[in-house]
Amino acid sequence: MVSNVFKTALCLVALTALVACGQNKERVPNRIKTGPDEFSILPSKPLQEPTNYSALPAPTPGGTNLTDPTPKADVIVALGGRVPTGGVDGGIVSYASRYGVDPAIRAELAEADEGRRTGRGKYERAYKRLALDPYEEWLRLRALGVDVPTAPEK
Known part of the structure; x- marks a missing residue:
């Protein structure tokens, strides 16, 4: 018995x-790393076989591959748009410059802005009458029949 x-x-x-003798720290599931982060892995596009192996394009070190993910371009194509080939969307530039382009526009705007402010710290006062009141704009749009989902804070 004893x-x-x-x-x-x-x-x-x-x-x-x-x-x-066990651990004093509470085990938190976020601290436990047992595998890769599933949100940091981007699926690549499927490999494509070239039509002619003797006429392959030149390699582009540091450039992109055909299998690299291009989420922005994929969305543009999925929505029926065309992906710009250069760095600039030509349609937007041509539409914005349809009435001509003034090459000195930046300098003119900077000069006009400086003249309007006439001193440091007066930016808000100079443009106060040009600012929109969000609540008044919301009321104006509702009166026109525009579906505005929520009212801004007043």
């Missing part, structure tokens, strides 16, 4: 010692 009580007490002491 041996069973002694064995039970010894087991409890051993269990208490093991628990006391």
